[in-house]
Each structure stands twice: as C-alpha cells, then as structure tokens.
C-alpha cells in the first residue's frame with residue numbers, strides 16, 4: 497500500500513534534499529530547531545489525494561495541502577488550462593491593462609456570489625488587508641463632507657478568529673500563539689463571543705447558543721456603531737480554531753445587526769469557500785433553516801474574501817468581492833478617493849486560468865451535489881472512530897472533525913508523526929483531529945484514511 501508505483505529517475509535523494517532545505521529554506525509556521533528531531537518530508541510528486549516522497553513512500557493528503565487543494569494533485573483539467581494560458585500570456589500588470597482570464601473570472605465570481613466587483617491579490621492575508629482597507633476607506637469617502645462623522649475606523653472579529661498573519665490581518669486575528677509576540681505592532685480590535693458550539697453551556701442547543709452570542713454582538717455593535725467600520729467573520733466554520741462549527745442562524749443575525757447599525761460585514765471565505773461547507777460559499781447558509789432574513793435585508797455580505805481553493809490549489813490567488821454601492825463610493829474625479837492599492841502579481845493570468853478551470857469542474861461535474869453523497873458516505877464511516885476517546889464528533893459539508901480527550905500535552909505533534917508513519921498527512925490543531933480532503937477522494941481512500949487515523953490517534957493519546 498505504501499509503495500508508489502511511480503519510478504524516480506533523477507533528482508535529489510531524501511536525505512540530501514532535507515539537509516539542503518534546512519540550510520537554505522526558512523519554513524513557515526515552524527520552530528526550525530524542531531527539525532533536529534522531526535525530519536522534513538521532501539515531496540517529489542503529487543497524484544490525486546497522494547503525495548509521494550523522493551523514495552517512493554506516499555502520504556494521503558487529508559488536509560488538502562493546508563486546505564487549498566480541491567480536485568487532487570496533478571489534475572489534468574487544471575493543469576491543461578494553465579499550460580494553454582502559458583502559451584498565450586504569463587503575466588501583465590493589471591493597472592491600465594486587462595486580459596481575458598481576469599475578465600471571465602470576475603464575471604463568474606460576480607455571478608456566483610452576487611457581488612459584482614472583484615479586486616485581486618495573491619494570498620489570503622492580502623485579501624483580508626484589502627477588505628479592511630476598503631471598508632475603512634468607504635466610510636472616509638462617504639463622510640468626506642462631514643468629518644465629525646468620519647470616525648468609523650475600528651474593526652471587530654470573533655473570539656478565536658483567524659484572518660491571516662500580515663500585520664493588518666493579525667490585528668483582527670485572535671490566536672494567541674500567532675499574535676501575542678507582535679501585539680505592540682498591531683491595530684486594536686475587539687472580539688465578540690464565538691458561537692463555536694463547543695463553547696455552549698451543557699444542555700444548550702447550537703441554535704440557542706448562536707442566538708445568545710448574536711445578542712452579545714448586537715449589544716456591542718449598538719453601543720459602538722459610530723466608530724465601527726466592519727465586522728469580519730469566518731462563516732459557519734472557524735477552521736484555524738480547530739474546526740469550530742456554529743449554527744447558521746448566527747450568520748443571519750450578524751447580517752441583520754450589521755445592516756441595522758450600518759457596519760460592514762466581511763465574510764472571510766478563504767478557508768470555507770468553494771464547497772467546503774456543503775454550499776459553494778458558506779455565507780449562503782444564512783438563508784437556511786429558521787425563517788428568512790428580515791425583509792429588505794439581503795443575505796449577502798458587503799465583502800467576500802476568497803483564496804485557498806480558488807485555483808484548486810495550483811497557484812497563489814486571492815480576491816475580494818464587493819457591492820456596487822461600495823464600488824461607487826470610490827468612483828470619482830479625485831485620485832485619492834480611488835482605491836490605490838496594488839500587488840505586483842494582481843490578477844495573474846495563469847492563476848486566473850487555473851481558477852476558471854476549477855470553477856468549470858464545479859459546474860461540469862455538479863460538485864456541490866456530488867459532495868452531498870460523498871459527505872454522507874464519509875459520515876457513515878466516521879462511526880469507526882467511536883472506539884476513540886473523542887468528543888464533539890462533527891461535520892459540515894466536506895469538513896470532518898473530532899476532539900480527542902487525552903492527557904498527552906504533545907498530542908498534536910505525536911499524532912502528526914504517527915500518521916505520517918502510517919502513510920497519512922494529518923495535522924491536528926491542538927486536540928482537534930480533522931479531515932478536509934480533496935473532493936476526488938475515493939471510497940477505498942476514505943477507508944485508508946479512517947484506518948490510518950485510528951492507528952495514529954491510538955498511538956498518541
């Protein structure tokens with residue numbers, strides 16, 4: 497099972513590339529000294545849900561390579577789209593110029609989201625930065641004639657939120673291990689109680705808890721709306737908090753509250769977009785379940801941040817989508833009322849062509865419908881995990897998670913290493929074990945995933 501069929505005819509051997517990487521590459525989110533004990537895994541080839549190392553050992557990619565991969569590695573449709581674009585145009589600056597892939601992608605995203613203006617960058621954190629700057633700048637433009645009112649400069653986010661790690665994004669992130677060191681550099685923001693159901697009182701329903709959190713949000717917003725630019729949230733699942741899931745009624749209430757008190761709602765769909773939660777975008781759940789939104793309040797956020805899955809995991813790309821109303825507040829004879837923000841690779845044609853191919857797969861293969869079946873099949877197999885000392889077994893669309901009860905303070909690391917030894921790339925967050933696999937995973941691969949997870953968790957509790 498573990499031996500790859502692929503043969504390797506050239507290139508560096510495992511140990512050689514590991515040593516050279518440690519000498520020259522500063523790896524992300526890593527205390528580099530740890531690699532004295534835990535070897536790097538040099539990956540040579542990806543195929544479907546599998547990553548193959550330079551010596552032919554393979555790992556099932558249960559985390560979609562940090563949540564970016566949607567349709568497997570080495571996907572011929574996305575690959576061919578990039579190859580075709582490569583023969584036409586690799587890149588051109590997007591200020592003063594345009595090209596077919598970026599136009600088509602913007603039109604598609606407008607149709608899918610209902611927000612008609614797309615601004616591009618290359619990673620998720622930059623999308624957060626752009627949404628924050630646009631929101632702030634909108635209020636500034638709106639109140640340019642009445643400076644006494646132009647005080648909407650602050651942001652709020654959820655407790656345990658994650659919106660990226662550049663300084664602006666870190667300012668609205670609430671993960672101590674990423675944030676505390678840099679606290680003196682950061683913009684202040686306030687955190688609202690998280691509706692993550694794990695935080696509910698015993699006996700309280702997910703819905704009742706979400707409504708209670710929404711009441712606290714309303715209390716805060718009603719008192720501070722004069723100084724608030726926007727509320728940024730991860731709709732439905734706070735992934736970096738350990739797949740913290742919450743009832744969709746919170747989304748609905750958040751939209752109502754933000755509309756009522758004139759505060760922007762920014763949906764950070766960087767992780768949950770593109771079908772992860774069972775709908776194309778997680779904010780769409782706002783209209784589900786208990787009744788409809790108050791009349792005249794559309795369920796749409798004012799901004800949507802997209803990245804990660806947008807190119808199927810092929811190339812770095814992010815987008816911020818917004819409304820006509822916000823766009824129009826920048827449209828003016830004055831240069832500085834415009835949004836003077838840019839990144840060199842904004843709207844890169846290769847990345848846009850990968851995104852177009854990704855969206856074509858959603859359409860042609862009816863992915864959202866198909867994933868309902870796939871998700872149900874995986875949920876059925878989750879019962880095999882009942883022998884583990886877990887709590888809060890949960891799922892939302894194509895995200896599956898459970899929290900392990902253990903006294904082992906190094907559980908996450910031990911489980912990661914043990915899973916690797918069993919041919920599985922699993923990366924627990926604290927005591928939360930989760931699967932966010934590519935949508936192309938087969939039944940046999942799900943079986944492998946379940947069995948290897950059982951072994952890894954047993955070996956590390």
Ligand SMILES: *Cc1c(COP(=O)(O)O)cnc(C)c1O
Pocket residue numbers: 619620621622624658659660661730735736764765766767768803804
């Ligand atoms: C990953 C992530 C980001 C940051 O994206 P990067 O591309 O890593 O900068 C922001 N928000 C959420 C919800 C994420 O999951």
